[in-house]
Amino acid sequence: MQAFKNILIPTDFSQAAWNAVQLGAKMAIAGETEVTLLHVFPSSAKFDSRKGELDIQDLNFIDDLKSKMDFFCNDLRKQHKVSFKSIILGGAVEEEICQYLQDNVFDLVIIGINSNGMDNEPGSHTTGIIANSTAPVLVVPNEIVNQKTLVA
Numbered sequence: 001m002q003a004f005k006n007i008l009i010p011t012d013f014s015q016a017a018w019n020a021v022q023l024g025a026k027m028a029i030a031g032e033t034e035v036t037l038l039h040v041f042p043s044s045a046k047f048d049s050r051k052g053e054l055d056i057q058d059l060n061f062i063d064d065l066k067s068k069m070d071f072f073c074n075d076l077r078k079q080h081k082v083s084f085k086s087i088i089l090g091g092a093v094e095e096e097i098c099q100y101l102q103d104n105v106f107d108l109v110i111i112g113i114n115s116n117g118m119d120n121e122p123g124s125h126t127t128g129i130i131a132n133s134t135a136p137v138l139v140v141p142n143e144i145v146n147q148k149t150l151v152a
Contacts, residue, residue, distance in 0.1 A: 016112025
């Protein structure tokens, strides 16, 4: 089986997203795979950077988040010896993720089911991403019964 070269993991910083990150790190191969962590601000005028309506507080918040994500990726890189990078976008979550998938080449998308942590039913964002993805999508549940069933 050929190794995945590029894996995208959308993250909302939930437990389900963390499960997806951990699985992506286990599936990646050092020196061969790049894992991209993508966070999208929810859609609202104050976070829609394409409209140029961000105020200084929002810009500072985004810069702080970028710094934290870069630090997080560096830590993951050291821990797993795999290339991690972070991307922060603003806008409608599902639309931005699907557009990012269309604009870039990925071999796999790993997404955690959030559903507010209540169950393992995919939410509307997950369903939309599956329907519109240009790459295979692996969905990771909130509640992982057995870690060994995820990666052999």
